[in-house]
Amino acid sequence: MNKKIGKHTVRLESKPRIISVTSVVGPKEGEGNLKDYFDIILRDDLNGKESFEKAESDMMYTAVLESIKKARLTEEQIDFLLAGDLLNQLTSSSFAARGMNIPFLGLYGACSTMTESLGVAAMIMDGGFANYVVAATSSHFAAAERQFRYPLEFGNQRPPTAQWTVTGAGAMVLGKEGNYPYITHVTIGKVKDYGINDPNNMGAAMAPAAVSTIYQHFNDTKRTPNYYDLIVTGDLGKYGKEITEKLLKEYGYNIRENYIDCGEEIFDCETQGTNAGGSGCGCSAVVYTGYIYKNMLSGKFKRVLLISTGALLSTTSSLQGESIPGIAHAVSIEYGKIGEKK
Amino acid sequence: MNKKIGKHTVRLESKPRIISVTSVVGPKEGEGNLKDYFDIILRDDLNGKESFEKAESDMMYTAVLESIKKARLTEEQIDFLLAGDLLNQLTSSSFAARGMNIPFLGLYGACSTMTESLGVAAMIMDGGFANYVVAATSSHFAAAERQFRYPLEFGNQRPPTAQWTVTGAGAMVLGKEGNYPYITHVTIGKVKDYGINDPNNMGAAMAPAAVSTIYQHFNDTKRTPNYYDLIVTGDLGKYGKEITEKLLKEYGYNIRENYIDCGEEIFDCETQGTNAGGSGCGCSAVVYTGYIYKNMLSGKFKRVLLISTGALLSTTSSLQGESIPGIAHAVSIEYGKIGEKK
Numbered sequence: 001m002n003k004k005i006g007k008h009t010v011r012l013e014s015k016p017r018i019i020s021v022t023s024v025v026g027p028k029e030g031e032g033n034l035k036d037y038f039d040i041i042l043r044d045d046l047n048g049k050e051s052f053e054k055a056e057s058d059m060m061y062t063a064v065l066e067s068i069k070k071a072r073l074t075e076e077q078i079d080f081l082l083a084g085d086l087l088n089q090l091t092s093s094s095f096a097a098r099g100m101n102i103p104f105l106g107l108y109g110a111c112s113t114m115t116e117s118l119g120v121a122a123m124i125m126d127g128g129f130a131n132y133v134v135a136a137t138s139s140h141f142a143a144a145e146r147q148f149r150y151p152l153e154f155g156n157q158r159p160p161t162a163q164w165t166v167t168g169a170g171a172m173v174l175g176k177e178g179n180y181p182y183i184t185h186v187t188i189g190k191v192k193d194y195g196i197n198d199p200n201n202m203g204a205a206m207a208p209a210a211v212s213t214i215y216q217h218f219n220d221t222k223r224t225p226n227y228y229d230l231i232v233t234g235d236l237g238k239y240g241k242e243i244t245e246k247l248l249k250e251y252g253y254n255i256r257e258n259y260i261d262c263g264e265e266i267f268d269c270e271t272q273g274t275n276a277g278g279s280g281c282g283c284s285a286v287v288y289t290g291y292i293y294k295n296m297l298s299g300k301f302k303r304v305l306l307i308s309t310g311a312l313l314s315t316t317s318s319l320q321g322e323s324i325p326g327i328a329h330a331v332s333i334e335y336g337k338i339g340e341k342k
Numbered sequence: 343m344n345k346k347i348g349k350h351t352v353r354l355e356s357k358p359r360i361i362s363v364t365s366v367v368g369p370k371e372g373e374g375n376l377k378d379y380f381d382i383i384l385r386d387d388l389n390g391k392e393s394f395e396k397a398e399s400d401m402m403y404t405a406v407l408e409s410i411k412k413a414r415l416t417e418e419q420i421d422f423l424l425a426g427d428l429l430n431q432l433t434s435s436s437f438a439a440r441g442m443n444i445p446f447l448g449l450y451g452a453c454s455t456m457t458e459s460l461g462v463a464a465m466i467m468d469g470g471f472a473n474y475v476v477a478a479t480s481s482h483f484a485a486a487e488r489q490f491r492y493p494l495e496f497g498n499q500r501p502p503t504a505q506w507t508v509t510g511a512g513a514m515v516l517g518k519e520g521n522y523p524y525i526t527h528v529t530i531g532k533v534k535d536y537g538i539n540d541p542n543n544m545g546a547a548m549a550p551a552a553v554s555t556i557y558q559h560f561n562d563t564k565r566t567p568n569y570y571d572l573i574v575t576g577d578l579g580k581y582g583k584e585i586t587e588k589l590l591k592e593y594g595y596n597i598r599e600n601y602i603d604c605g606e607e608i609f610d611c612e613t614q615g616t617n618a619g620g621s622g623c624g625c626s627a628v629v630y631t632g633y634i635y636k637n638m639l640s641g642k643f644k645r646v647l648l649i650s651t652g653a654l655l656s657t658t659s660s661l662q663g664e665s666i667p668g669i670a671h672a673v674s675i676e677y678g679k680i681g682e683k684k
Contacts, residue, residue: 004421010471038671051662079346080530087656088430090450091664094533094654098667103350103530108432108448110503116447120462128345128467129352147658188422188445191436196541312436312448315428316489320393322433325440339494 002125005221008187008213009221015182016125018333019175020071021278021289024059026141026167029278029286032267038168039066045142045167053087053166056140059169059282060085060096063289064136071132073080077326078173079130080119084113085138085281086165088147110310111206111235112189113137114285115329118172118306119186122331125174138169139280148199148315161201162261163237163279164272168240170285181296181304185221185332189213189244191312199311199318203240203263203276206309209326210236211247213307214216217330218253225255229301234284234308234328235263237276262287284308296335304333345468348562350529350555355473357524358467358475360533360675361517362413363631366401368483368509371620371628374609380510381408387484387509395429398482401511401624402427402438405631406478409513412504413474420444420471420515424463427480427623428507429459430489444476452652453548454531455479457671460514460648461528464673467516476650480511481622482513490541490657491570503543504517505579505605505621506614514635523638523646527563527674531555533654535667541653541660545582545605548651551668553589555624559672560595567597571643574634575607575670576626576650579618600679626650636678646675 003010023038030041040062042055057120060083068078081100084107085092097104109116117135124130142152150156174183192212196205210233218224225231236244241261248255262284263277277316288306295301309328318324345352365380372383384397384405391397402425410420423442427434427447439446451458459477466472486507492498511524516525534554552575560566562646567573578586583603590597604626605619630648632644637643651670 004472008421022542053658053662079350084450086431088658089428089654090451091654091656091659094667094669095659095664097655098533098535101532104533104669105462105530106450108450110428120466123466123469123471124462127465127471129465129469130346176356188447190443191440191446193440193605312431312433312440313430314433316395316430317433317437320395322437325436326444327436 009220010186011122012122012126012183014126015184016122016174017178017180017182018172019178019180020067020173021293022062022063022067022171022285023290024169025286029166029168029266032272034266037294038286046135052140052143053091054139055162056143057092057095060136060138061099062094063169063171064134067134067173067330071173072171073253075101075133078132078134080105080124081134082115082117083136084108086144109327110312111279111281111283112308112310112327112329113281115306115308115331118331119188119329120173122183122186131176134171136171137281137285139165139282141165141167144280158275159200160275161239162232162275163202163277164274165280165285166266166278168282168286170289172289181333183331183333183336187213187217187220187330189328190325191325193323195323197323199313201313202279203237203244205311205324206236207240207243210244210307210309213328213330214248215251225253228258228303228305230303230304231255231259232306233261234263235279236309237263239276302334302336306331306333344369348557352465352528354464354468354525356468357526358464358516359522359524360411360514360519361520362515363409363521363635364405364509364513364627365628365632366405367628369631371508371510371608374614376608379636380628394482394485395433397486398480399437402434402478402480403441405511405513406476409476409515413515415474417443420474420476422447422466423476424449424459425478426450426459428486435546436677451669453623453625454650454653454669454671455623457650457673459672460673461530463516464528466524473518475516476513478513479623479627480530481507481624482507483507486622498634500617501542502617503581504617505544505619506616506627507622508608508620510624510628512631523675525673525675528646529555529559529562529672531670532671533667535665537665539665541655544621544653545579546585547653547666548578548668549582549585551670552586552649552651555591555670555672567595570645570647572601572646573597573601574646574648575603577621578603578651579605581618590666644676644678648673648675
């Protein structure tokens with residue numbers, strides 16, 4: 001049987017289960033709209049470490065190990081860890097993996113990395129190469145600000161389209177069996193660049209990639225938006241979300257009824273000063289492992305399409321006058337008795 | 343049937359074939375020991391572009407498209423491109439992918455990325471998710487120097503243990519059928535850190551990871567070094583190679599007879615001033631797609647174990663006093679009638 005359907009989507013016949021999840025967030029996220037759903041909320045952004053980068057790596061380490069513990073497994077039972085983050089050379093993930101006895105695959109798709117790692121992990125599971133795989137990502141506001149923009153001490157002003165990198169790490173353990181949310185399809189995105197070159201307007205840069213991947217997913221699976229209880233983009237923010245909704249409508253798919261964006265959900269942008277919303281690898285990671293996963297278990301959401309979205313720029317590429325390419329990968333997750341109709 | 347054998351190795355029953363390869367290198371590599379094996383040799387390091395980074399991305403683009411053309415395929419027939427490089431946020435790969443109509447997965451394992459992308463690509467093929475996948479990596483001496491060390495204009499002195507980042511890109515197209523070299527096993531490595539903190543001695547930092555992965559491969563597959571015609575590490579250089587040989591001997595595996603390191607092979611270190619040898623994502627990529635693949639086709643090498651090796655540091659991690667973790671992934675490649683004894 002061919003597991004590839006349509007142009008860019010694969011079907012996972014074995015339906016890999018997400019058997020446990022852990023979300024770790026910073027204090028600001030812990031005061032946001034979704035505060036009741038996170039597993040661990042740090043008291044301060046440094047979390048007792050010497051640097052923001054080390055604090056980020058420690059969040060990732062904690063999220064991965066806690067999710068393994070929750071699944072009642074040991075590190076030795078995990079076949080692969082797939083992880084990535086925004087720090088140059090993925091040091092948050094690599095240094096977290098250094099402390100674990102688990103074969104490690106680093107991935108980078110900017111803020112799309114959560115569905116990239118989850119999607120590849122699901123293929124590795126379905127391909128018969130593993131019994132248990134962990135997929136994880138992290139980001140940290142202060143580490144990202146000083147790497148990509150300015151040190152916090154500089155106190156730069158942020159335009160309304162700017163987003164706020166989420167301080168957080170999310171990890172998911174995939175297994176083969178049990179009554180848990182399961183992955184049915186993965187749609188891998190292409191790099192899309194419509195010439196946006198303002199690093200303070202990532203939503204606009206990433207929206208075409210989100211549109212391309214969501215359109216492709218519907219086209220490949222012959223599904224329509226109402227198949228899902230929830231269509232969730234990673235971190236397009238307020239403006240990117242509007243563009244995505246509008247463009248998809250032009251392509252014939254009206255997603256307005258059941259569409260949310262993790263970046264818009266996680267903060268109360270009005271009172272928390274986060275402008276267009278949250279962003280970062282950690283954004284869709286903690287919103288999925290926090291808010292969405294728990295609401296799948298409770299039965300509120302049965303069918304979710306998660307589309308993490310990434311802006312593939314670097315400071316060097318921006319300084320060299322390049323525009324900002326975007327990418328998005330979609331993972332279809334369902335819960336309920338397998339085979340049961342909605 | 344379980345495709346996982348031993349602790350960290352997977353067996354690829356369908357034996358994904360490497361149906362075409364392309365190597366693109368810079369002028370210095372084009373004057374080195376392996377000059378006769380490369381497909382494309384650039385006349386200068388900028389290759390007509392405005393920056394070294396853009397030149398690197400262009401090499402990657404050329405390597406991928408040429409390898410697709412050689413396989414007599416079109417971009418649209420390629421299911422996934424898996425690629426990575428050393429530049430912050432993988433801009434070499436992402437910007438190359440921007441110009442292609444192929445779903446893209448970015449990976450980062452520093453200089454281990456060639457076997458990481460090849461290994462994951464092989465699992466995706468064997469899992470039944472694709473008909474054709476391209477795995478590629480690139481690196482560029484001048485882009486890497488200014489990102490990780492000093493701008494070239496600074497003219498810093500290089501200690502004898504320093505290595506020389508290879509300017510080059512290699513791409514491989516995987517397919518399902520035909521009489522080509524094929525992948526039989528992949529061993530995914532763990533992050534190993536023995537406390538080396540000298541970024542001018544990467545060989546020593548990466549050697550423990552190479553030893554761990556090679557040892558694990560032999561242990562998982564019940565093979566011994568003489569199973570292979572060639573055991574090839576990515577870029578340990580002269581000193582890392584010595585350490586690897588010695589440590590593996592202590593663990594009971596004598597690999598001296600058939601062991602080479604891509605970093606040591608690619609340059610004439612005496613006359614080319616490359617100290618301990620070549621390094622970079624592109625190193626094992628072009629040595630495999632150049633020298634080794636062609637010698638597999640000619641029948642000189644029938645069984646090759648390729649172990650790309652990566653040092654997972656960043657400038658930030660080094661400035662923050664961290665040591666240098668290493669990682670290595672092994673891919674077993676054979677050629678000859680499938681099932682035929684050596």
